[in-house]
Amino acid sequence: MFIRKTQNFLKVYYKINKFSSTPLRRAEAVLSEQSVEEILNTDNEYNELANEFLHLSEKHRCIVIQPYVKWGPRKLSITPHEQLEEAIALIKTLPSWKVVDTVVVPLESLEKKTLFKSGSMEKLTNMITQNPEITAVFINTSNLKSITNSILQKNFRIPILDRYKIVMQILKMHAKSKYAKLQVALAELYFVQRKSQASNTTEALKLVFQNREQKIKKAILDLRNERMLLRNKRRKLEYPVIAVVGYTNAGKTCLIKALTGEETLQPRNQLFATLDVTVHLGMLPSGLEVLFVDTVGFLSDLPTKLIECFVATLEDAILADVILHVEDLASSCFDYKRDHVFKTLSDLSKETGCKNIMDKVLNVGNKCDLVQEIKDKDLLHISAKSGIGIEDLRFRLEKEILKVTSRHILTIKIPNGGDEIRWLYKNATVVSENADENDSQIMKTKVIITDSNLKKFKHNFVNSK
Numbered sequence: 001m002f003i004r005k006t007q008n009f010l011k012v013y014y015k016i017n018k019f020s021s022t023p024l025r026r027a028e029a030v031l032s033e034q035s036v037e038e039i040l041n042t043d044n045e046y047n048e049l050a051n052e053f054l055h056l057s058e059k060h061r062c063i064v065i066q067p068y069v070k071w072g073p074r075k076l077s078i079t080p081h082e083q084l085e086e087a088i089a090l091i092k093t094l095p096s097w098k099v100v101d102t103v104v105v106p107l108e109s110l111e112k113k114t115l116f117k118s119g120s121m122e123k124l125t126n127m128i129t130q131n132p133e134i135t136a137v138f139i140n141t142s143n144l145k146s147i148t149n150s151i152l153q154k155n156f157r158i159p160i161l162d163r164y165k166i167v168m169q170i171l172k173m174h175a176k177s178k179y180a181k182l183q184v185a186l187a188e189l190y191f192v193q194r195k196s197q198a199s200n201t202t203e204a205l206k207l208v209f210q211n212r213e214q215k216i217k218k219a220i221l222d223l224r225n226e227r228m229l230l231r232n233k234r235r236k237l238e239y240p241v242i243a244v245v246g247y248t249n250a251g252k253t254c255l256i257k258a259l260t261g262e263e264t265l266q267p268r269n270q271l272f273a274t275l276d277v278t279v280h281l282g283m284l285p286s287g288l289e290v291l292f293v294d295t296v297g298f299l300s301d302l303p304t305k306l307i308e309c310f311v312a313t314l315e316d317a318i319l320a321d322v323i324l325h326v327e328d329l330a331s332s333c334f335d336y337k338r339d340h341v342f343k344t345l346s347d348l349s350k351e352t353g354c355k356n357i358m359d360k361v362l363n364v365g366n367k368c369d370l371v372q373e374i375k376d377k378d379l380l381h382i383s384a385k386s387g388i389g390i391e392d393l394r395f396r397l398e399k400e401i402l403k404v405t406s407r408h409i410l411t412i413k414i415p416n417g418g419d420e421i422r423w424l425y426k427n428a429t430v431v432s433e434n435a436d437e438n439d440s441q442i443m444k445t446k447v448i449i450t451d452s453n454l455k456k457f458k459h460n461f462v463n464s465k
């Protein structure tokens with residue numbers, strides 16, 4: 001039985017590789033790695049400007065300032081210290097960047113031109129200018145206004161960075177595929193465009209922006225068509241699909257590795273480690289093969305333009321049969337991250353018109369090896385790293401998949417070596433075959449079969465007799 005399962009697995013694996021390599025090879029013919037590099041790197045004027053606004057080629061020792069609005073609608077359900085923790089994690093994701101100091105500053109609103117009140121500004125200026133260790137200021141807010149940026153830079157006399165700039169750096173560093181590189185380049189272009197509008201863009205520069213946007217969008221569209229092709233082929237294979245989603249660093253990649261045993265997957269203690277949607281073949285307890293889709297992690301408080309670029313990568317998740325939402329039990333802002341993921345999913349649901357997204361979600365609490373108490377008794381606690389709860393999860397997933405894809409697990413009695421078994425191997429998952437105790441010519445065959453194929457089987461072999 002084990003050998004049969006392995007053979008089956010290899011057969012499926014071969015099929016998937018065959019399907020995934022065909023469109024990719026074609027995509028390369030349409031848009032090679034080299035042409036993407038050309039699109040991204042030939043505009044010298046643009047690249048210089050991007051460097052000036054984003055400080056991309058530098059490495060910094062930062063002071064992290066966490067602005068904190070005490071009252072009013074901007075008040076968040078996450079504490080400023082928890083936000084600060086996330087900001088530090090963002091900086092640590094950049095190689096050779098360091099956090100040398102941190103400070104939480106209460107504000108009345110984020111709208112004030114100078115951001116800080118004069119008292120706070122004076123204290124911060126002293127703190128920063130008197131410490132030669134500090135080479136940049138990271139203000140952990142989504143997107144600073146240009147005027148605020150100039151005022152702060154004049155006071156602190158070193159580069160000012162916000163969440164947009166830092167996330168942009170991380171995305172650029174982690175983008176490996178052509179698709180991810182182009183999406184990141186588009187997000188960067190919108191940022192540079194907006195910043196230069198504030199300092200009066202020349203007509204010539206407007207043309208540079210326009211050309212670049214057109215080139216990138218065209219290339220994205222080409223690659224998107226190829227991905228669509230791949231997705232349709234996958235659907236034709238009728239594999240159930242499980243999309244793994246969650247806040248960045250929750251352990252999505254690690255969990256897929258635990259569920260599939262795929263060695264090439266590399267979980268990393270970094271934010272936005274995964275920037276490409278990748279597909280991995282796995283097997284559920286009864287031998288049912290499924291595809292796991294690894295997705296880009298979510299992060300709160302990002303400007304819409306940056307989010308838009310990555311929504312496209314979540315299309316696979318929306319179409320999946322089950323959405324496995326991985327939550328980090330050890331995170332101090334568990335509820336905040338959960339709310340953010342739910343909100344993003346339900347927004348996606350509205351935008352795409354896929355009404356039943358939330359019904360497909362199965363929540364799972366990861367990193368239970370790091371916590372003492374049970375957070376939510378209805379939540380399955382697992383540890384992708386140590387393997388706790390992984391078997392239970394595989395059973396839960398199988399139950400869900402069988403339900404939503406109208407599949408059945410059945411044991412049928414069929415003649416030994418007849419047309420029936422050949423048909424079943426082609427159209428269902430054969431889990432096991434055992435000779436009947438009373439008649440060695442009859443095989444008791446355990447299969448996983450879809451509703452529609454069961455009807456076809458009955459039509460071909462039962463009703464026709």
Ligand SMILES: Nc1nc2c(ncn2[C@@H]2O[C@H](COP(=O)(O)OP(=O)(O)OP(=O)(O)O)[C@@H](O)[C@H]2O)c(=O)[nH]1
Nearest residue numbers: 249250251252253254267268272273274297384385
């Ligand atoms: N202690 C512990 N660490 C874990 C567990 N699961 C994942 N990790 C660690 O958490 C970090 C993030 O894991 P990933 O699998 O890369 O997380 P991700 O959700 O894919 O992250 P992004 O791709 O950045 O969105 C890695 O350092 C993992 O080793 C777990 O169950 N226990």
Ligand SMILES: [Mg+2]
Nearest residue numbers: 252253273274
């Ligand atoms: Mg990942």
